[in-house]
Amino acid sequence: xxxxxxxxxxxxxxxxxxxxxxxxxxxxxxxxxxxxxxxxxxxxxxxxxxxxxxxxxxxxxxxxxxxxxxxxxxxxxxxxxxxxxxxxxxxxxxxxxxxxxxxxxxxxxxxxxxxxxxxxxxxxxxxxxxxxxxxxxxxxxxxxxxxxxxxxxxxxxxxxxxxxxxxxxxxxxxxxxxxxxxxxxxxxxxxxxxxxxxxxxxxxxxxxxxxxxxxxxxxxxxxxxxxxxxxxxxxxxxxxxxxxxxxxxxxxxxxxxxxxxxxxxxxxxxxxxxxxxxxxxxxxxxxxxxxxxxxxxxxxxxxxxxxxxxxxxxxxxxxxxxxxxxxxxxxxxxxxxxxxxxxxxxxxxxxxxxxxxxxxxxxxxxxxxxxxxxxxxxxxxxxxxxxxxxxxxxxxxxxxxxxxxxxxxxxxxxxx
Amino acid sequence: xxxxxxxxxxxxxxxxxxxxxxxxxxxxxxxxxxxxxxxxxxxxxxxxxxxxxxxxxxxxxxxxxxxxxxxxxxxxxxxxxxxxxxxxxxxxxxxxxxxxxxxxxxxxxxxxxxxxxxxxxxxxxxxxxxxxxxxxxxxxxxxxxxxxxxxxxxxxxxxxxxxxxxxxxxxxxxxxxxxxxxxxxxxxxxxxxxxxxxxxxxxxxxxxxxxxxxxxxxxxxxxxxxxxxxxxxxxxxxxxxxxxxxx
Numbered sequence: 080x081x082x083x084x085x086x087x088x089x090x091x092x093x094x095x096x097x098x099x100x101x102x103x104x105x106x107x108x109x110x111x112x113x114x115x116x117x118x119x120x121x122x123x124x125x126x127x128x129x130x131x132x133x134x135x136x137x138x139x140x141x142x143x144x145x146x147x148x149x150x151x152x153x154x155x156x157x158x159x160x161x162x163x164x165x166x167x168x169x170x171x172x173x174x175x176x177x178x179x180x181x182x183x184x185x186x187x188x189x190x191x192x193x194x195x196x197x198x199x200x201x202x203x204x205x206x207x208x209x210x211x212x213x214x215x216x217x218x219x220x221x222x223x224x225x226x227x228x229x230x231x232x233x234x235x236x237x238x239x240x241x242x243x244x245x246x247x248x249x250x251x252x253x254x255x256x257x258x259x260x261x262x263x264x265x266x267x268x269x270x271x272x273x274x275x276x277x278x279x280x281x282x283x284x285x286x287x288x289x290x291x292x293x294x295x296x297x298x299x300x301x302x303x304x305x306x307x308x309x310x311x312x313x314x315x316x317x318x319x320x321x322x323x324x325x326x327x328x329x330x331x332x333x334x335x336x337x338x339x340x341x342x343x344x345x346x347x348x349x350x351x352x353x354x355x356x357x358x359x360x361x362x363x364x365x366x367x368x369x370x371x372x373x374x375x376x377x378x379x380x381x382x383x384x385x386x387x388x389x390x391x392x393x394x395x396x397x398x399x400x401x402x403x404x405x406x407x408x409x410x411x412x413x414x415x416x417x418x419x420x421x422x423x424x425x426x427x428x429x430x431x432x433x434x435x436x437x438x439x440x441x442x443x444x445x446x447x448x449x450x451x452x453x454x455x456x457x458x459x460x461x462x463x464x465x466x467x468x469x470x471x472x473x474x475x476x477x478x479x480x481x482x483x484x485x486x487x488x489x490x491x492x493x494x495x
Numbered sequence: 496x497x498x499x500x501x502x503x504x505x506x507x508x509x510x511x512x513x514x515x516x517x518x519x520x521x522x523x524x525x526x527x528x529x530x531x532x533x534x535x536x537x538x539x540x541x542x543x544x545x546x547x548x549x550x551x552x553x554x555x556x557x558x559x560x561x562x563x564x565x566x567x568x569x570x571x572x573x574x575x576x577x578x579x580x581x582x583x584x585x586x587x588x589x590x591x592x593x594x595x596x597x598x599x600x601x602x603x604x605x606x607x608x609x610x611x612x613x614x615x616x617x618x619x620x621x622x623x624x625x626x627x628x629x630x631x632x633x634x635x636x637x638x639x640x641x642x643x644x645x646x647x648x649x650x651x652x653x654x655x656x657x658x659x660x661x662x663x664x665x666x667x668x669x670x671x672x673x674x675x676x677x678x679x680x681x682x683x684x685x686x687x688x689x690x691x692x693x694x695x696x697x698x699x700x701x702x703x704x705x706x707x708x709x710x711x712x713x714x715x716x717x718x719x720x721x722x723x724x725x726x727x728x729x730x731x732x733x734x735x736x737x738x739x740x741x742x
Contacts, residue, residue: 094518097498101516101713108709128709130514132501132551163723185718 080329080391083199083231084192087339088393095394099342102366107131107140110372113158116151117374137344138352142362143376145173145406145415148318152176159183159370168219170317171482173408173417175427180219180320181370187226189367190321193337194227197323200335201257201286201311205232208283209257212246212264213238216414216483217291220315220322224259227323233257247271254283261291261412262298263447269305270446279306288313290322291413293402314400316363316378317414324363325398333385333397340367343398344375345384348405358383360405361398379406379415411440411449414484421451421478421486428477429470431458435494451478452489459490496521496684497542497573497653502551504537511537512549513708519653524675524685526695526716528729529705535688536578538705539657542686543575544568555653569598572652576659578688580642584631588622591630591641595648608648615644618674636667643671653684660691672698692729696720704729 082088090098107129110117120141121127131137147156149172154161164181172178182190203209209228211221221238228235236249247268250258260268265287272279287308289299294312303310314334315322324341325334336343344352344362353359361382365373381401389397409416418438426432435454440447451474453459461467471488478486497519504512512534519525527535540546542553544565553560555571563571574595582591592612599608616623619640625633630641639659646654656675660668668691676698679685689695696702696716704712704725712725719725 097500097516097518100500101518101710104514104516105710105713108711112711128513132514159724183723185714185722188718 080202081199081204082391082393083196088196088335088395090394092394095338098339099366102339103137103342103364104129104131106364106366106368106372107374109158109369110374114156114372116147116155134352137375140375143374145178145318145377145379145417148172148178149174149176153179154181156372157181157370158372164370168320170219170320171216171414171416171420173415173420175420175423177481178318178320180318183369186368186370189340190223191226191230193321193340194223194323195230196227196337197313197326198224198227198231198233198257198288200326200328201288201309202329203228203231203233203257203286207233207256207286208236208253209233209259210236210246210250210253210255211238212243212258212260212268213291214261214264214412214414214484215240216412217261217317218483219317219320220290220413223320223322228257243267243271244275247275247277250284251277251282256283257286257288258284259288259290262289262294262302263292263412265289265302266298266446269302282306284308286311290315292410293400295402312400314380314398315413316376318373318376325400328389328391328393330389330391332389333399335389335393335395335397338395340365342366343382343384343396345382346377346405354384356384356386358399358401377406379404379408381405409438409440409449411447412484414482416449416482421482424477424481425451425453425474428473429459433459437494448487449484450487450489452491452494454494455490455492496556497686498552498554498557499538499542500552502538502541502549502553504534504541504546505548506537506546511708512541514551515705515708515710517703517710517713519684519686521652521684522679522682523700524679524687524698526692526699526702527686527688527705528690528692528695528702528719528725530729531690532707533705534708535705536657539575539578539655539686539688542568543573543655545575566598569649569651572650573655574646574649574651574653575655576642576646576657578657578661580638582630582633582638582641585629587627588630588633588641589626591645592616592622592648595645598649611648611650615647618647618677619644636663636671639663639667639671640674643674647678651683653686654678656685656687658688658690660689660694668694692725693720 111129163183165184166182168180170178211224213221225235225237288311290313299310311327313323314325325336327334342364345359346362347353347359361378361380363376381403382398385397421438433453434456437452441450474488500516502512502515529535541549544563596608687695696719699716702716702719703710
């Protein structure tokens with residue numbers, strides 16, 4: 080399988096460590112100089128201006144969390160003046176405020192390179208026709224993947240708002256060879272194939288790149304067996320934002336982290352940073368991002384670092400992406416959600432929060448659905464079915480609009 | 496080839512470098528750009544052993560430069576072309592070249608040194624014409640060529656150049672920089688400190704931007720030449736504009 084940039088992906092570990100160190104210091108110097116949020120936090124810990132000369136020094140720097148994005152809405156975390164920004168992206172946040180991030184021209188070049196690196200590792204090349212099916216909540220990934228695929232010379236059908244049935248038509252008629260989607264959508268697609276009696280052999284699909292959610296072994300097996308494709312898992316962050324922060328190589332044993340752009344730490348449940356391959360929360364620091372640097376960002380994802388060299392020849396460290404989360408957030412179709420955030424939207428629509436509610440992922444076979452159940456109370460109740468339907472419809476469209484993913488709303492007499 | 500980590504350098508009680516990390520790989524031209532007082536020349540002095548008060552890690556081909564005197568560093572293969580050239584006015588051009596080979600005097604025979612002198616005069620033909628002349632009678636550009644030629648006489652692997660374009664007409668700068676590219680193509684590695692950022696980045700492979708003793712940017716030379724921030728700060732526009740509203 081092709082290695083997109085051998086010099087970068089296979090460089091000596093010692094040389095990479097030096098490069099990471101140089102970039103880390105530059106990132107901290109710039110964040111301190113240009114972002115009041117980071118400056119204040121460093122000053123409050125008496126580490127300003129930042130002198131980070133060892134990993135121990137790095138660990139004194141406070142973490143950045145998702146709620147900081149809402150607090151700094153919209154431009155508070157930008158590290159360059161707005162006139163250097165060439166793209167502004169909005170992603171669902173963890174509160175009513177969305178997460179706003181920006182890219183400079185050099186950032187866009189960097190993401191192009193990152194996406195191309197991840198795609199090339201899956202064997203995507205100029206002969207491929209690639210389709211991207213992601214929910215609006217991951218629209219930014221769609222753009223980055225498009226850019227990366229174009230860099231490789233592949234033909235791309237960019238992210239669009241087509242209904243799944245139409246997507247399937249494109250998949251078959253356009254002779255798509257590479258599909259990027261979430262595991263949940265891939266399973267839905269598979270079911271739809273069967274529902275309309277379309278034989279997977281009628282497709283030209285050979286590579287399925289699954290993003291946004293950890294890939295369970297049984298789902299991978301099912302998709303590979305029934306669709307006759309090879310599956311590849313990519314890890315990305317919707318916040319930084321960007322896909323393919325870590326990618327699988329042909330060995331399929333963990334995901335190579337793009338270490339020249341990100342520095343990873345693992346944090347145990349007790350809050351200690353560890354380096355011994357134990358599982359914990361993945362903490363990422365951007366090394367090359369100019370407009371929207373993240374310093375010690377708590378991803379909420381759980382992972383384990385695999386330090387042993389990989390047979391593919393890349394020297395990029397690997398991570399094993401573990402299914403459970405460190406922060407109690409739900410991940411649905413790659414979009415991260417917090418209970419409170421959903422409740423805030425409910426309150427926004429209804430003007431009140433029902434006394435009893437529940438949000439959970441319901442599984443039916445391999446299919447997953449995000450269901451918000453609200454217990455009926457006198458404030459919600461109406462004796463007209465039409466009005467109740469109206470409530471459900473309003474809630475569902477608000478949540479789709481704000482979160483960029485479908486949420487099924489159910490009104491129930493009482494919640495068990 | 497050259498690896499620097501967390502370098503801090505002091506002039507008396509003044510700290511001129513505050514935790515600088517950078518690296519130069521074999522066969523590269525690396526440009527170090529920055530305003531006056533950013534710490535560029537201090538870094539050059541530290542690498543060449545002229546600045547004693549520094550902390551951090553500096554390695555040349557995996558050999559630590561800690562507490563090495565300048566002659567020992569020249570022996571490792573690092574030569575400096577100092578800022579202001581440091582030409583000795585009454586001394587002849589040829590003697591300057593012999594002086595450059597001073598550290599080789601015990602190891603090499605005189606004939607080898609003379610052969611090298613002829614080779615560097617190939618590189619700068621004007622020096623051959625002026626070989627017997629006192630260096631003080633040379634023009635600024637010729638003196639700069641002589642300073643480079645003298646440094647080459649030590650047969651360095653890494654050549655450090657501190658402001659080689661200073662005080663020279665643009666045409667001469669172009670000529671000297673073209674020679675630097677020629678040297679790189681012959682296998683020499685160069686670390687170049689320049690206030691003339693545009694000229695330096697045009698010939699460099701990579702660059703670092705230094706600001707008040709810290710590195711604030713690095714990238715390939717092409718990226719830096721195209722960078723809005725670098726354009727504003729070092730390629731002709733006012734640096735203050737960059738920080739507007741952010742003090």
